[in-house]
Amino acid sequence: MREAVTILLPVVLPALAGILLLAAKEPERKGVITWYTGAVLVATAVLVAVCVVSVNVPVTFFYLLDQVPVCFAPDHMGKVFALVVTLVWVPAGFFSFSYLKGGKKQKRFYGFYLIVYGILNALNFAGNLVTFYVFYELMTLLSMPLVLHEQTREAVMAGLKYLFYSFCGAYMALFGLYVVWHHSGTFVFTERGTLDPSLVSGNEGILLLAACFLLLGFSVKAGMFPMHGWLPVAHPVAPAPASAVLSGLIVKGGVLGMIRVIFYTFGADFLRGSWVQTLFLTLALITVFMGSMLAYLEKGLKKRLAYSTVSQVSYILFGLFLLAPAGLTGSLLHVIFHACIKSCLFLCAGAVIRQTGKQCVDELTGIGKEMPVTMWCFAICSLALIGIPPASGFISKWYLCVGAFDAGIPVVSWLGPVVLLVSALLTAGYLLPIVIRGFFPGQDYDYAVCKRREGSAFLVVPVVLLAAIALVGGMVTGGLTGYLSDLAGQLL
């Protein structure tokens, strides 16, 4: 009972608070909404922390059908993801207080922002595939209003695309889910898989197909080629804090889904050496390269960052599909780091757009003189994302390369690191010029028009915080890396 309440609170509190906010009348003073949202965000963060510390057993709530329980089981993996979500969601929320100030429909934005936070907590704590699927769908649906927020034609079309891709993906996953469910021994995520060996024998073919569908389905959210089309359209049209969490966290919902499928449902041994592994390794590598390339060619700042997400998340997927401990450790590290880095980059972009109105990369000459703090954070995050030591991206990419060598898969073991390296160079190619030209505008820059445009504390502090994590994460990693490689060791 105590566990049930402890798990439910971080889910129900923000969800109810959000619904309440949506249902309430527009208050006289706008400040009330932000105070309310801020209080709920902090309270939920505390509740998540409590839940992570104190709950270790699965809790079943009710049965959807016979043998289809809805249950929560906060294991190590779920806890890691829950902490990452909290780490980014709360600062991004505070950022939006200033970002959206004076904007329309704030009540609706904060309402859905809170609800999705609750849903994400539920997603991370979900104890079996059906529960996971239920909250996965809800996440898609309820994050839609964040994409649609601006209500321009562009935003609506992007929302439509987002919904289409997500639903198609989710139904592919659903198909796999049915098959897996039928061959499962237990209905709670178990390390090394839930498949019942007596049911599996003779059905390997259909199960591999099911695995393929499940993974393809979840890979839509993770923006993997060939289902990445929605991501660069949908992420940039949202308000910056929403793009930050969409790009930093919601895509990780897809990653978590794939982790749950590979390591907690099928078990790595079942997939190792199969065509599914080969297929997804190939797709992930293609996406890593293609995403970087498209980002390099893109001129819009937010859109470039969105393409970068496409590429970076596939780093994570590549690590997963190596099915090697080092690769998985690298993936998990990259989940954490990428969440912080990409959110920070989006928030920086948001701050720039809000303060200067400049959306295009070419217009950003000299921006470093105008908004030095923001651009310093941008620079740090760029370096971290490229993977230059001592910033955090280096550690995760190091582990990914080690994993690629360890896995000993022909071709991939040398092609993988090469592609990762090339993509890192491209990452440098599309991020560093912004920083360089921002700080060193060149001789024809007119210093006279330059003035300080740094925003309020709400615009600066979250960015600095996330950038600090991105930087420090690369230096003080002993405990974290050890914990994650233990976790990876248990799964493989």
Add this chain to the structure above:
Amino acid sequence: MSFVQNVPFFSIILSMFSGIVSSMLPAKAARWVNTCLIVAVGLMSGILLVYLTNTGEPFVYWMGHFPAPWGNEIRAGVLEAGMALFFCLIMFLSMIGGRRQLADEVAENRQNLYYILVDLLLSSLLALVYTNDLFTAYVFVEINTIAACGLIMIRQIGRTFEAALRYMIMSLLGSGLFLISLCMLYDLTGHLLMSNIKESVALLVAQQEYTVPLMTTIGLLCAGLAIKSALFPFHSWLPDAYGYSTVSSAAMLSSLVSKGYIFLLIKIFYRVIGFEIIAQSKIINVLFIFGLLGMIFGSMSAIQENDIRRMIAFSSVAQIGYIYMGFGLGTEAGMTASIFHIFSHAATKSLLFVAAVGLTDVSKGRREFIELTGSAYRNKMAGIAFTVGCLSMVGVPMFSGFVSKLLFAEASIGHAHKMLPAVLVLALSTILNAIYFMKTVIRIYVPDYRSDCKTITVKNQKVYALTLLCFMVLNVALGMLSKPIENWIHSGLAMFG
């Protein structure tokens, strides 16, 4: 004999009697009688349901004083009682939700006719649900057809006349097949009561006599009811009939009339032929294939449709395909899924029809998608309700549609031969569903603040909003309380035995 056992007979006769009385009443009084009737029958069915759940035994009720092989009988189990209750609930909500349109679209002096027809419809549906006699079933099938035809053409425009005529023709083809097959069955077995026929059929099958005539007869029986319930490709009448009739008619036609026939077919499977025999025959393979085709082609037509009401109607074709696919699996799990889908579809489809009217009302009565742009902002409650209905249809978790899809998939996964086609088509049709329903939802939420369209707030139409709310609650309840409902369907099917 307990007094509660009079409920089935009493509710049938009460509905017929109210119909007759209403013919002499003005419209307002007839409406009042109708509402009271539906509530009363619903309450009685509820009591019957509780009674049957407690006793756990179905009962047979003699009509007249003749015992089994000769007399006419009514029979009630939990599934019958639950179905009656559910029909009343949906009918009540549909009538209330469409009340305002009815006043607009039907001439003042004809309105009491409408309530007579609804009373008759209820009585025939109840009779179809409860009867234990095949010929009685035929008679009430025809009464049902006539009442439904009246419901379509009560709104007197050319389209509805044409739709009613097409509906009549298709229905008569179906009931003709039903009639001849029932006569042949009578010829083969010498009985008209379901339980007696079942014994004789079992004997015939055991002795392997008259195999070809028996199977032909059963096939014709299924074909007749399949035509009547608009299984693809016999659905040509459906979009016009659902699309142009007044909204409560459309809601009732899609969620009650066709479901009444399907329920009769289920009863025939279990109580007349015997589920084992039907499961081994080739007939269900045919139903299975047409079900699958319906699932795909219904959705395809819905995607191409430019009129919101007709789109919802075409989606019915797909959903009926689901139900027949469940039959086609020929397993207990498939039947359970189909029966659950009857509930889920009835609840959702009537919600969609009622909500769609709210949206067209604020778009100058136009139903083309382009005109509906932004209508969800002009009528917020209808917008929300429509979205909920769409989400349920698409199969988003928490709503009823998800559970029925889950049940269908569970039923088909274990199946030896039909697993792959069933699951693939299920996935495909779900995606198609998502395409056209989500398209509509996006369309109604695209901002377009037109000044020339009126807006409707909850305060303007309290009753309408309340109806939609009830529908939504029903939908979510079906989605969340699926486990007890599933158990209840199982016990109901066991009582058929």
Add this chain to the structure above:
Amino acid sequence: MFGPNLFTNYGEAVSVILFVIGFSNLLMQKNLIKKIIGLNIMDTAVYLFLAEKGYIRDRVAPIVVDGVQEVEAYINPVPSGLVLTGIVVSVSVTAIMLSLTIRLYRRYHTLDLDEISMLLKKEGR
């Protein structure tokens, strides 16, 4: 296999043939009146079938005259009852069909259902 059976049961065979004729007329005729005639042929075929099944050679309808009460003297009354009920049903259905046809004819001056559909499309409602 079918030969002798068909010959002895020629009444049933005829009624089934009639049923098929009526059925296909109802389904395929364009003219509404012909459709309705098809409907009636179809229903009548069923009554013929029932009457044929219900009749037993050398027996009479079960109306007790002259005090004869043995079962062997009479035919089964149930099929005749079914026929009567069926006639009532088919009459009412035919009446509805005819009234609908009249409505449509007055409006569109044609009995061809496809033509009516076309006219409706032109009307654009």
